[in-house]
Amino acid sequence: xxxxxxxxxxxxxxxxxxxxxxxxxxxxxxxxxxxxxxxxxxxxxxxxxxxxxxxxxxxxxxxxxxxxxxxxxxxxxxxxxxxxxxxxxxxxxxxxxxxxxxxxxxxxxxxxxxxxxxxxxxxxxxxxxxxxxxxxxxxxxxxxxxxxxxxxxxxxxxxxxxxxxxxxxxxxxxxxxxxxxxxxxxxxxxxxxxxxxxxxxxxxxxxxxxxxxxxxxxxxxxxxxxxxxxxxxxxxxxxxxxxxxxxxxxxxxxxxxxxxxxxxxxxxxxxxxxxxxxxxxx
Amino acid sequence: xxxxxxxxxxxxxxxxxxxxxxxxxxxxxxxxxxxxxxxxxxxxxxxxxxxxxxxxxxxxxxxxxxxxxxxxxxxxxxxxxxxxxxxxxxxxxxxxxxxxxxxxxxxxxxxxxxxxxxxxxxxxxxxxxxxxxxxxxxxxxxxxxxxxxxxxxxxxxxxxxxxxxxxxxxxxxxxxxxxxxxxxxxxxxxxxxxxxxxxxxxxxxxxxxxxxxxxxxxxxxxxxxxxxxxxxxxxxxxxxxxxxxxxxxxxxxxxxxxxxxxxxxxxxxxxxxxxxxxxxxxxxxxxxxxxxxxxxxxxxxxxxxxxxxxxxxxxxxxxxxxxxxxxxxxxxxxxxxxxxxxxxxxxxxxxxxxxxxxxxxxxxxxxxxxxxxxxxxxxxxxxxxxxxxxxxxxxxxxxxxxxxxxxxxxxxxxxxxxxxxxxxxxxxxxxxxxxxxxxxxxxxxxxxxxxxxxx
Numbered sequence: 144x145x146x147x148x149x150x151x152x153x154x155x156x157x158x159x160x161x162x163x164x165x166x167x168x169x170x171x172x173x174x175x176x177x178x179x180x181x182x183x184x185x186x187x188x189x190x191x192x193x194x195x196x197x198x199x200x201x202x203x204x205x206x207x208x209x210x211x212x213x214x215x216x217x218x219x220x221x222x223x224x225x226x227x228x229x230x231x232x233x234x235x236x237x238x239x240x241x242x243x244x245x246x247x248x249x250x251x252x253x254x255x256x257x258x259x260x261x262x263x264x265x266x267x268x269x270x271x272x273x274x275x276x277x278x279x280x281x282x283x284x285x286x287x288x289x290x291x292x293x294x295x296x297x298x299x300x301x302x303x304x305x306x307x308x309x310x311x312x313x314x315x316x317x318x319x320x321x322x323x324x325x326x327x328x329x330x331x332x333x334x335x336x337x338x339x340x341x342x343x344x345x346x347x348x349x350x351x352x353x354x355x356x357x358x359x360x361x362x363x364x365x366x367x368x369x370x371x372x373x374x375x376x377x378x379x380x381x382x383x384x385x386x387x388x389x390x391x392x393x394x395x396x397x398x399x400x401x402x403x404x405x406x407x408x409x410x411x412x413x414x415x416x417x418x419x420x421x422x423x424x425x
Numbered sequence: 426x427x428x429x430x431x432x433x434x435x436x437x438x439x440x441x442x443x444x445x446x447x448x449x450x451x452x453x454x455x456x457x458x459x460x461x462x463x464x465x466x467x468x469x470x471x472x473x474x475x476x477x478x479x480x481x482x483x484x485x486x487x488x489x490x491x492x493x494x495x496x497x498x499x500x501x502x503x504x505x506x507x508x509x510x511x512x513x514x515x516x517x518x519x520x521x522x523x524x525x526x527x528x529x530x531x532x533x534x535x536x537x538x539x540x541x542x543x544x545x546x547x548x549x550x551x552x553x554x555x556x557x558x559x560x561x562x563x564x565x566x567x568x569x570x571x572x573x574x575x576x577x578x579x580x581x582x583x584x585x586x587x588x589x590x591x592x593x594x595x596x597x598x599x600x601x602x603x604x605x606x607x608x609x610x611x612x613x614x615x616x617x618x619x620x621x622x623x624x625x626x627x628x629x630x631x632x633x634x635x636x637x638x639x640x641x642x643x644x645x646x647x648x649x650x651x652x653x654x655x656x657x658x659x660x661x662x663x664x665x666x667x668x669x670x671x672x673x674x675x676x677x678x679x680x681x682x683x684x685x686x687x688x689x690x691x692x693x694x695x696x697x698x699x700x701x702x703x704x705x706x707x708x709x710x711x712x713x714x715x716x717x718x719x720x721x722x723x724x725x726x727x728x729x730x731x732x733x734x735x736x737x738x739x740x741x742x743x744x745x746x747x748x749x750x751x752x753x754x755x756x757x758x759x760x761x762x763x764x765x766x767x768x769x770x771x772x773x774x775x776x777x778x779x780x781x782x783x784x785x786x787x788x789x790x791x792x793x794x795x796x797x798x799x800x801x802x803x804x805x806x807x808x809x810x811x812x813x814x815x816x817x818x819x820x821x822x823x824x825x826x827x828x829x830x831x832x833x834x835x836x837x838x839x840x841x842x843x844x845x846x847x848x849x850x851x852x853x854x855x856x857x858x859x860x861x862x863x864x865x866x867x868x869x870x871x872x873x874x875x876x877x878x879x880x
Binding site: 183185186188189190191223224225226227286289290293294295373374375376377382385386387388389390391 | 560564671
């Protein structure tokens with residue numbers, strides 16, 4: 144009962160905050176009455192509505208944004224030429240790149256993380272490389288990737304790969320390294336082979352930490368893909384944002400921002416659910 | 426040329442002409458000039474027929490025997506009843522079958538690229554039998570890297586870029602060529618509205634300017650302009666390389682005082698009420714080149730027919746764009762999201778030259794932007810002198826030689842002749858920048874004649 148009422152009140156508060164934001168936004172962006180000197184009508188015809196009254200073009204109102212969102216959601220999968228595709232298709236391209244880059248990173252990071260976690264020697268040897276490469280902004284890799292790989296599609300997947308590898312690697316190593324000594328000792332007493340120990344004892348014990356690493360990684364990958372696509376262009380939600388920036392179309396950009404947030408949330412929740420599945424209560 | 430497969434009497438495997446053909450020296454003139462029909466179409470037909478005939482009778486002696494018995498005309502009639510000779514001829518008449526039909530051409534969404542872009546919706550590529558995909562690209566560095574990576578078969582570049590790439594300035598040296606200029610003029614200096622009273626460049630000390638790329642006419646023209654006013658472009662003002670779409674946003678956010686940029690972003694600043702057009706670049710140098718259609722030397726060599734077809738489409742589209750009466754139609758064709766993604770009225774103002782200047786006036790200048798494909802070598806030499814002047818080019822080079830290797834004036838002239846257009850005299854071009862004449866024969870003296878320079 145108490146829990147329910149808390150949830151209800153939180154929901155109410157969320158709605159209130161939303162209404163307040165939209166309201167303030169609407170008031171702030173309401174078109175003001177013409178105040179500047181009257182323009183030559185011939186001139187006014189050639190410029191935007193705001194410039195015709197001697198002002199800078201304004202932020203769109205929430206209503207404009209709503210209309211734009213509706214327009215995109217009503218027809219998300221159209222293809223009108225190679226540079227003009229529906230927002231659903233653009234999101235699919237971005238998701239595809241993220242999942243591919245992330246998947247490849249997982250294939251490398253988890254086995255490598257296991258090795259690092261199980262062997263203090265490898266850990267010490269690789270540590271300086273990881274420490275130096277980890278804080279590098281993934282976009283800084285882009286020029287290098289374009290130069291060496293010579294393919295923009297693979298380059299953006301590479302950038303996703305390189306940015307999502309570190310959290311998984313470190314978390315896997317940490318999870319594997321901090322498996323309780325007692326459990327390993329029990330396994331040793333029972334004369335369990337090293338492979339069996341790895342899969343039957345260490346993996347289940349480290350799984351929640353590994354999943355956390357994956358969750359962080361996919362979040363970072365989704366952040367980076369937008370920037371990478373803005374840089375390279377072609378397809379994807381990042382390209383969509385860039386293309387609308389070209390047109391200074393704030394309404395379309397806000398639409399894209401909301402959709403990017405929504406997809407990011409879904410990715411995060413999906414991995415959170417998976418993490419719950421592999422967690423054993425002690 | 427080759428030996429004439431229609432001649433039953435020519436000797437087999439003996440003699441030999443200095444041209445390498447299997448006929449005697451005496452027969453050479455007859456075989457290459459007279460026996461080959463005049464007009465282009467007939468000539469291609471003859472080539473197609475010969476190829477088919479050789480394919481049907483690969484052994485010379487057998488073909489000879491067959492022709493002797495039935496005669497050349499009957500033979501071709503017989504073959505064409507089985508083989509679609511007509512279709513083969515037609516495909517060839519396009520200027521040879523393109524080796525590669527599906528091509529990717531990269532472009533930056535600015536009006537300079539008008540011919541490259543409009544050739545897609547208006548069918549100039551398909552007319553040449555090409556299936557071209559025009560791909561919007563985010564910036565000049567990316568278009569350079571994608572071109573170097575062969576992701577694009579050809580691309581829209583700034584006219585100094587093929588020179589810079591060929592010389593290895595700012596990238597690895599790769600032989601690049603520029604068979605056609607896209608546009609002349611069509612750029613402008615835009616200033617933020619707050620500088621309405623500072624129209625004299627002498628007052629611009631401390632201004633923050635943007636240009637689209639280091640290796641651009643925009644950069645060289647802006648530097649030239651402020652240097653003429655006595656300002657050192659490296660010390661008295663700052664010039665940043667900013668992608669064109671970000672220019673308006675930065676001007677609005679007060680991160681920039683102005684820019685010398687490509688349209689539509691000058692007119693767009695006016696449209697959005699954030700800036701005004703200080704001057705059009707044609708006021709600095711009327712007829713200056715800007716953007717270019719560029720391909721790697723490798724692509725042109727490996728796909729000569731595709732290259733010819735592509736160049737034909739571009740020259741054709743450029744000539745169409747140059748005509749004032751077509752400009753409104755073009756503005757409509759390139760405005761959609763797939764291409765420039767701009768309000769149609771903005772593009773129309775740029776292309777027709779009747780535009781709002783951002784100060785409340787409507788100006789008329791039909792030559793605001795022009796389209797002229799001819800890649801004058803003199804342009805290249807001027808660009809190289811500026812690269813030298815501002816220290817981008819350290820080594821001493823043979824200006825005329827580099828210009829000739831990259832700006833393919835001869836190719837373009839030949840293609841124009843073939844298409845029934847009259848190419849201009851390549852040696853006759855006067856260049857006057859801000860009242861100062863440029864002598865392409867004396868580039869080194871020209872560089873030295875400037876007071877402000879980095880050499």
